[in-house]
Amino acid sequence: MLLLTAATRTAFGQAPVRISGRVFDMSQSNPMQSVSVQTNSGVGTVTDSLGRYTIVVPETDSIWFSYLGKPTPKYSVQSIRNIQNFEVALHVNITELKQVMVKPRNYRADSIQNRLDYAKAFNFEKPGVSTSLNPNGGVGLDINEFINMFRFRRNRSMMAFRERLEREEIDKYIDHRFSRALVIKLTKLKGADLDTFMARYRPPLFLVQNATEYEFQSYIKNCYEKFHKLQLIMGELKKEEEQE
Missing domain, CATH: 1.20.58 (Methane Monooxygenase Hydroxylase; Chain G, domain 1)
Structure with a gap:
C-alpha cells in the first residue's frame, strides 16, 4: 500500500484524492448514466447506470461534469466538503429527453442505396468501338469510347471494382437470409x-x-x-x- 501511494503521489506530483458521488437530473431524483466526469489534469471517467462515479485526482485539481456537450462549472477539489459523496444535479430533465428508435437494417433499402451510390461502377462496361451522330447528322466514331479503349489500367480497375461490389452484394444477400x-x-x-x-x-x-x-x-x-x-x-x- 505504501509503494502504491508513493507511486500515485509521484504520478500526480502530489497527494491524490479519491472523489465519489452520484449525478442526477434537475429533479434530483433520477440518476444519470454516461455523464462525463473530467479534470484539469486530464483524468476522466463516466457515471454508471445508477449515476455513480469514482475518480482519483490531485488535491489541487478541479473537476467538472459534461452531458450532451454541455459542461458544468468547475469545482475545486479543495472546496468539496464531502469527497466521499459529492452529488451533482445537472440542468437536464430525463423525462424530456427525446426517445431514440433503433430500427433493424432493411436489406432491400441498403441494396438499392448501394446501387445508387456506386452506379458508375455497377453500370461500367468495357469500352469498345461505337459510333455517334455529329451535329450535321452524319455518323462518326465516338472519340471518347475510342480513347477509353486504351486506358487499360483504368478499365481493369473499374472492372475489378464492379466485380468486388457484385460479390459483396451477393454475400450481403446470403447473410440477409x-x-x-x-x-x-x-x-x-x-x-x-x-x-x-x-x-x-x-x-x-x-x-x-x-x-x-x-x-x-x-x-x-x-x-x-x-x-x-x-x-x-x-x-x-x-x-x-x-x-x-
Whole structure:
C-alpha cells in the first residue's frame, strides 16, 4: 500500500484524492448514466447506470461534469466538503429527453442505396468501338469510347471494382437470409459452435435465390442434424484417444 501511494503521489506530483458521488437530473431524483466526469489534469471517467462515479485526482485539481456537450462549472477539489459523496444535479430533465428508435437494417433499402451510390461502377462496361451522330447528322466514331479503349489500367480497375461490389452484394444477400438470428432460432447453437456452423453450411446463391422460406428452414435443420451427428462422432473419438 505504501509503494502504491508513493507511486500515485509521484504520478500526480502530489497527494491524490479519491472523489465519489452520484449525478442526477434537475429533479434530483433520477440518476444519470454516461455523464462525463473530467479534470484539469486530464483524468476522466463516466457515471454508471445508477449515476455513480469514482475518480482519483490531485488535491489541487478541479473537476467538472459534461452531458450532451454541455459542461458544468468547475469545482475545486479543495472546496468539496464531502469527497466521499459529492452529488451533482445537472440542468437536464430525463423525462424530456427525446426517445431514440433503433430500427433493424432493411436489406432491400441498403441494396438499392448501394446501387445508387456506386452506379458508375455497377453500370461500367468495357469500352469498345461505337459510333455517334455529329451535329450535321452524319455518323462518326465516338472519340471518347475510342480513347477509353486504351486506358487499360483504368478499365481493369473499374472492372475489378464492379466485380468486388457484385460479390459483396451477393454475400450481403446470403447473410440477409442465412442470418445468425434465424440459425440460432432453429438450432439453439451459440458461441464457437454457431460460428463453425455458419461457415461450414453457408448456402450457395442458387439455393438462397430459389428456396421458399419452408425449404430454406428445412435446409438449415437438415444441416444441423448432420452437424450434431458429426459433433457426437468427434466427441466419441476424443474420448477414445484420452482412454488410450
